Every structure is written in C-alpha cells, then in structure tokens.
Amino acid sequence: MRYAKPATAQEAVSLLANEPGLARILLGGTDVLVQLKAGMIEPDLIVDIKNLDRIKDITPEDGGFRIGAAVSGASLGEHEGVVALWPGVVEALELIGSTQVQGRATMTGNLCNGSPAGDSVPAMVAAYATVRIEGPNGVRDCLVQDIPVSPGRISLAKGEIITSIYLPARPERAGDAYLRFTPRTEMDIAVASAAVSLVLDADGTCTAASVALGAIAPTVVLVDAASKCIIGTKLEAAALEAMSAACSAACKPIDDKRGTIEFRTQVVGVLAKRAALIAYKRAGGSK
Amino acid sequence: MKNFHISTTVNGDQTEFVCAPDETLLDVLRNRLGLTGAKEGCGTGDCGACSVTLNGRLVCSCLVLGAEVEGAEIGTVEGLATGDHLHPLQRNFIDHAALQCGICTPGILVAAKALLEKNASPTDEEIRYWLAGNLCRCTGYDKIIKAVQIAAAEMRGA
Numbered sequence: 001m002r003y004a005k006p007a008t009a010q011e012a013v014s015l016l017a018n019e020p021g022l023a024r025i026l027l028g029g030t031d032v033l034v035q036l037k038a039g040m041i042e043p044d045l046i047v048d049i050k051n052l053d054r055i056k057d058i059t060p061e062d063g064g065f066r067i068g069a070a071v072s073g074a075s076l077g078e079h080e081g082v083v084a085l086w087p088g089v090v091e092a093l094e095l096i097g098s099t100q101v102q103g104r105a106t107m108t109g110n111l112c113n114g115s116p117a118g119d120s121v122p123a124m125v126a127a128y129a130t131v132r133i134e135g136p137n138g139v140r141d142c143l144v145q146d147i148p149v150s151p152g153r154i155s156l157a158k159g160e161i162i163t164s165i166y167l168p169a170r171p172e173r174a175g176d177a178y179l180r181f182t183p184r185t186e187m188d189i190a191v192a193s194a195a196v197s198l199v200l201d202a203d204g205t206c207t208a209a210s211v212a213l214g215a216i217a218p219t220v221v222l223v224d225a226a227s228k229c230i231i232g233t234k235l236e237a238a239a240l241e242a243m244s245a246a247c248s249a250a251c252k253p254i255d256d257k258r259g260t261i262e263f264r265t266q267v268v269g270v271l272a273k274r275a276a277l278i279a280y281k282r283a284g285g286s287k
Numbered sequence: 288m289k290n291f292h293i294s295t296t297v298n299g300d301q302t303e304f305v306c307a308p309d310e311t312l313l314d315v316l317r318n319r320l321g322l323t324g325a326k327e328g329c330g331t332g333d334c335g336a337c338s339v340t341l342n343g344r345l346v347c348s349c350l351v352l353g354a355e356v357e358g359a360e361i362g363t364v365e366g367l368a369t370g371d372h373l374h375p376l377q378r379n380f381i382d383h384a385a386l387q388c389g390i391c392t393p394g395i396l397v398a399a400k401a402l403l404e405k406n407a408s409p410t411d412e413e414i415r416y417w418l419a420g421n422l423c424r425c426t427g428y429d430k431i432i433k434a435v436q437i438a439a440a441e442m443r444g445a
Binding site: 001002003005026028029030033034036037038046048050072074097098099100101103104185186187 | 289291308309311330331332333335338341344345346347349350351352354355357398401402416417418419420421
C-alpha cells in the first residue's frame with residue numbers, strides 16, 4: 001500500500017485517475033482504517049486529501065455554508081452559524097460514534113462510505129445539500145441524494161473527489177431535525193432514522209417540507225409522499241399520521257441483527273413524526 | 288512499500304520517526320517511540336484505550352496513520368504529569384480507586400483532560416457522554432465519574 005498526501009485537488013484527481021489498482025480516499029479514516037484493519041479492503045493507494053486548500057474550512061456562501069470535506073463533527077458542532085441554520089444536520093453528524101470518532105469523522109466521509117444507515121446523510125438529503133466534485137473532467141455540483149447508489153456504492157466516477165458540501169440558505173421560520181433509533185444511547189448504528197426539514201409561514205402553516213429516511217432501504221430515500229402530507233398543515237395529528245403512514249409505505253428494509261422489517265417499517269414513521277415536531281418548534285411554530 | 292520520515296511534536300517535544308504507510312499512530316507511539324501508555328484494545332475505534340489528542344482534538348490513535356501526523360501536535364498520557372507531580376486526574380484516579388486492571392485508564396485520563404479543558408464543571412451526564420467511547424470492563428464506571436468530578440473540583444479551586 002502506498003500513501004500520498006497531495007497539496008491540490010488537481011494532483012489528487014490525477015493520482016486517483018491514474019491508479020491502476022484499488023485506491024481509497026482518506027479523510028477522517030474512521031471507516032477506511034477500520035475496513036483496512038478488518039481486511040475488507042486492500043488498497044494499493046491511499047490518497048489523503050486533508051492538505052487540500054480550504055478542505056478544513058467552513059465558509060459562508062450565499063446565505064448558506066460551504067463545509068470543507070475534511071471538517072470534523074467536532075468542528076462543525078462548534079460552528080455557531082451552522083448550528084443555528086441547520087441544527088438537524090449538525091445533530092445528525094454528532095450522533096456518529098464517540099467523542100474520539102467526532103474528532104475525525106466527516107460528513108463527506110459518512111456520505112462516501114455509502115451506508116444506508118449513515119446518520120448525517122438523511123439530514124443532508126432533507127436539507128437539499130449539494131456536493132462539489134472535482135474530477136478528471138473538471139468541477140461539478142450535484143445533490144447529496146444522487147451520491148448513494150446501493151450499500152457501499154456511490155455514484156462518483158474514477159478520479160472524482162468531493163471537496164466540499166454546501167448547506168443552502170434558509171428563509172425565516174425554517175427548521176430541521178434528525179432522529180434515529182438505536183438500542184443503546186451512544187456508539188451505535190441506526191436501525192431506522194428520519195430527517196425532516198420544513199418552512200412555516202407567519203401563522204405556523206407549513207409551506208415547504210422534506211422528509212428523508214435512513215436504514216430502511218438500500219439507500220437513504222427522500223419521501224415526497226410524506227412531505228406532501230404536512231405541507232399546508234400546522235402538523236395536526238391527522239397530518240402527522242398520514243405522513244407517518246407515507247414513510248412506512250416508502251420502506252424497503254432488510255431483516256438483520258439490528259432490526260426486523262416490521263420493526264423498521266413501523267418505527268421509522270414514529271421517528272419521522274417526532275422529528276417533524278422538533279423541526280416545527282425550531283422553525284418557531286408553537287405546539 | 289515506501290517508508291515515511293515524519294516530523295511531529297509529542298507532548299511538546301519535537302519528535303521524528305520513520306514509519307510504513309499502513310502503520311497506525313498507535314503503533315508508532317508504542318513500537319517506535321516507546322510511549323506505551325496508549326493501549327490497543329480493539330484496534331477499530333470502539334474502545335478508546337488508544338485515545339490521544341491530535342492538534343487538540345481527542346482521537347483514537349488506532350484510526351490515524353503515522354504518515355498523517357507530519358507537523359501535528361500529539362498529546363499522550365505520558366504528557367499529563369509534570370515531572371514527579373501527577374496530574375490531578377491521575378492522582379484522584381489512584382486515591383479514589385477509579386481503576387482495576389488499568390488498560391482503559393490512560394485513554395480515559397487523556398479523554399477526561401480534554402473534557403475538562405472544554406468544560407471545567409461538567410455534569411455526571413456530560414462526563415458519561417464524553418467518555419462513552421472509553422470502555423472499561425472492570426469498574427462499572429461510577430468510580431471513574433466520581434474521580435473526574437473530584438479532580439474537576441480540585442482544578443477549579445486551583
């Protein structure tokens with residue numbers, strides 16, 4: 001195995017594009033090093049992209065924030081601006097692993113690991129976050145939701161790297177929230193999870209909403225049928241019930257040691273309801 | 288496999304070492320620098336016995352490559368005491384029997400020190416969450432939490 005720490009995105013892209021063997025990109029290493037140790041992967045080349053310009057920066061941009069690919073959970077959680085604008089995204093990232101893991105783990109790595117249970121991914125999808133990709137053919141932006149393909153697989157082409165994630169601006173009276181179910185309170189992987197982002201008008205009626213679910217299908221899913229149930233409502237009980245049912249209907253989960261199909265299908269609706277109520281309160285709605 | 292020549296700072300001392308690309312910071316500390324305080328419990332970032340600080344952030348040294356730490360500042364349990372004077376956390380862990388076998392203790396001391404630098408008066412719950420990634424299979428944690436609280440009180444008074 002070779003290790004390279006390029007100074008520019010261009011250099012990183014060319015190293016990755018020209019590598020005939022298996023290459024892996026290293027950010028916080030909280031997935032890559034575990035996979036190396038377990039013998040799940042035997043890469044020929046590790047490309048550490050933490051030396052790239054602005055890769056550890058959080059930069060205000062057009063009312064939102066551009067989060068460098070190497071920004072750790074601990075750094076994001078200390079950024080008051082991001083916490084105020086997208087509390088649900090921050091709380092989702094902060095649920096991953098221990099304090100030690102938070103010192104290294106990144107949103108970009110969580111996304112590129114390709115797990116349907118990655119905690120920050122539903123929150124980013126619900127936020128309509130975009131990723132900036134640099135590759136052999138230049139720079140492109142795409143929605144976070146277009147990155148996961150199947151468990152462990154993502155849509156990046158050979159030589160492409162994500163250099164930042166953009167969390168967009170929000171109107172007044174907007175809020176988001178993320179909840180997951182785990183058997184333990186810490187250091188666990190989501191059995192099912194839900195992220196809700198919404199915008200309210202002056203009288204507390206929901207004018208826009210997005211609902212994204214994790215760990216209940218091969219990829220994180222954005223459930224338009226669920227958001228439709230709460231748009232135009234003040235999240236009354238009937239609207240929440242309908243949203244919950246729409247979430248359960250969107251599930252295509254597996255049975256595994258962490259949860260059954262039936263359990264995941266039911267609990268994800270409950271999580272979505274609770275997350276919607278938290279997002280509603282964060283948006284200034286009163287319940 | 289090309290080896291790397293790395294310059295770094297460990298517990299305030301300028302340090303240089305050579306390591307292989309797949310060698311972890313934990314292996315470097317233990318096998319090349321003789322700093323055996325950090326322990327390998329799991330090697331996969333679950334147990335926290337290898338906790339160190341990397342540029343001020345608490346991390347698992349088993350999940351960091353040695354080659355990554357060029358120019359970085361690393362803090363290990365060996366840097367806690369000042370000469371013969373134990374850090375208040377170390378002294379209180381001994382005085383209040385907050386350890387049995389001791390394998391998890393260096394990691395917990397490093398983690399607790401990082402917590403108290405951020406939050407000088409944590410609640411028991413805050414300590415428990417902060418130390419959730421430091422597994423101890425002997426003590427049941429109560430004495431650890433108590434020792435951290437007593438050390439924190441002492442450090443606030445100091």
